[in-house]
Amino acid sequence: MKRFPIGILEFLTWTIALTGLFFFARVEGPHAGLCPIANLGLTWCPGCGLGRSIHLFLRGDFLASWEMHPMGSFAVLVIVWRQFELLYLIKKQLKSWQTY
Structure with missing residues (x-):
C-alpha cells in the first residue's frame, strides 16, 4: 500500500511561511507581535525582527535585512x-x- 510521501507537509509549510513573509510582513510602523519578551516590556529580544529581516532579504534589500537582524x-x-x-x-x- 502506498503512503503519503514523508516530508511533503513540511515542504508545504515552509513554502507557505516564506510566501507569507514575502508578501505580508510589515517592516515599518506598528506591528502586532507574539513575542512574550517584548510583551513584558523589555526592549531587547534575540528573536525580534527576524521575520521582518527575512521579509527584507526575500525582497532583495540585503543591507536592511542585516541591520534588522543578522540571522535573517x-x-x-x-x-x-x-x-x-x-x-x-x-x-x-x-x-x-x-x-511496485
Whole structure:
C-alpha cells in the first residue's frame, strides 16, 4: 500500500511561511507581535525582527535585512536548503513507488 510521501507537509509549510513573509510582513510602523519578551516590556529580544529581516532579504534589500537582524539571511538559507532536502526525499519516495 502506498503512503503519503514523508516530508511533503513540511515542504508545504515552509513554502507557505516564506510566501507569507514575502508578501505580508510589515517592516515599518506598528506591528502586532507574539513575542512574550517584548510583551513584558523589555526592549531587547534575540528573536525580534527576524521575520521582518527575512521579509527584507526575500525582497532583495540585503543591507536592511542585516541591520534588522543578522540571522535573517542565515534563516532563509537554512529553510531553502531544507526545502531542497525535502524535494530530494519526496522524489526518492515517488521513484520507489514506480517499482511496485
